[in-house]
Amino acid sequence: MENPFKFGSIVDNEFFTDRVKETAYICNFLNSRNHLVLISPRRFGKSSLVLKAVKQANRKYIRLNLQKVTSISDFAAKLLTEVYNAHPWEKLKQQVMKFRVIPTISNNQVTGAIEIGFQPTHDQRVLLEDVFSLIENAHTEKERLVVILDEFQEIRAISPILEKMLRAIMQEQKHVNYILLGSQESMMTDIFENVKSPFYHFGELMRLQKLPRDEFEEYLETRFNPVFHKQSKELANQVLDYTACHPYYTQELASRMWQISVLTNVMSDIMQSAIREIVETHDLSYERIWLNFNRTDMWVLQRLAAQAELQIGEYRTSTIYSALKRLQHSGHVIYTDRYELEDPFFKAWILTKL
Ligand SMILES: Nc1ncnc2c1ncn2[C@@H]1O[C@H](COP(=O)(O)OP(=O)(O)OP(=O)(O)O)[C@@H](O)[C@H]1O
Numbered sequence: 001m002e003n004p005f006k007f008g009s010i011v012d013n014e015f016f017t018d019r020v021k022e023t024a025y026i027c028n029f030l031n032s033r034n035h036l037v038l039i040s041p042r043r044f045g046k047s048s049l050v051l052k053a054v055k056q057a058n059r060k061y062i063r064l065n066l067q068k069v070t071s072i073s074d075f076a077a078k079l080l081t082e083v084y085n086a087h088p089w090e091k092l093k094q095q096v097m098k099f100r101v102i103p104t105i106s107n108n109q110v111t112g113a114i115e116i117g118f119q120p121t122h123d124q125r126v127l128l129e130d131v132f133s134l135i136e137n138a139h140t141e142k143e144r145l146v147v148i149l150d151e152f153q154e155i156r157a158i159s160p161i162l163e164k165m166l167r168a169i170m171q172e173q174k175h176v177n178y179i180l181l182g183s184q185e186s187m188m189t190d191i192f193e194n195v196k197s198p199f200y201h202f203g204e205l206m207r208l209q210k211l212p213r214d215e216f217e218e219y220l221e222t223r224f225n226p227v228f229h230k231q232s233k234e235l236a237n238q239v240l241d242y243t244a245c246h247p248y249y250t251q252e253l254a255s256r257m258w259q260i261s262v263l264t265n266v267m268s269d270i271m272q273s274a275i276r277e278i279v280e281t282h283d284l285s286y287e288r289i290w291l292n293f294n295r296t297d298m299w300v301l302q303r304l305a306a307q308a309e310l311q312i313g314e315y316r317t318s319t320i321y322s323a324l325k326r327l328q329h330s331g332h333v334i335y336t337d338r339y340e341l342e343d344p345f346f347k348a349w350i351l352t353k354l
């Protein structure tokens, strides 16, 4: 029997649940000439949702994760590679020949993948301009390309001049719908909501929430049923209480419970056994993460893990607030209706270790 749960990468088909409204909304949105900005904490399902919607809308798309981009010329090269993979080369060849800096195209001997690069140049702007105008020219107003840029907040880390440069180029385009995804709430908000930012009001802002409880419960229950039978509904609810409906951690926990029961036939205390196993697996990395926090952060995390009051006079309000901002920025704390630890297993680790 194959494990019916999947976590850690993009999910589709039988691993994807709900998001019906969001999928329909994005599909429909792509009929307009506008751009979409999708924000949520890490691993809420942004990439999966966007890919599902774009496929459902039957639109041609390319996708690039800015976390993998190291410089402006690397950005231009990676984008060109994606365009190359999405189109017949014949269609692009003439355009590429007109580039001010001709790219090198080679075949990776090991992976067989096409690799495109640019010779170093002192004016990286021309590389970007040429690649973006190729994208524009290879499409039409009727058949716009969807360009998905994941972890868009990284734009600021790639180069301080990139944001302004990109905005100037992108606003001239008519044959593209951009979908910009990001998981750092504060930085994404600053990029798109700050009047002084080049991307101010560039697109419509959409915030993705956790999965709705009812649908997620049904998803878990149906998949638990072949192994947990009558216990399935109760277990599904216990899991969702524990993970607070976080898409990724829910799938991780459910997957581990399923695995334990299938491999060992153990049925009692199954969720606690799974939690223990997961926490143990991550023990070393949690330890490493923990040792990098300063004392205030450690204190705040411990209080949040124990669901204890923060304003008890131990630290000044402004100090606590700065720590929360810092921890949100690094992704360890998220704010939904209250501040909470992002990872329920890290929370369990903190509670048992400390
Ligand atoms: N609609 C869904 N139904 C079921 N599980 C989902 C759904 N969306 C996401 N998940 C779970 O969350 C995990 C992360 O999804 P995805 O990679 O799409 O999120 P993300 O927000 O793009 O993450 P990241 O912040 O790492 O880019 C998936 O591997 C899956 O386990």
Ligand SMILES: [Mg+2]
Binding pocket: 046, 047, 048, 150
């Ligand atoms: Mg993603």
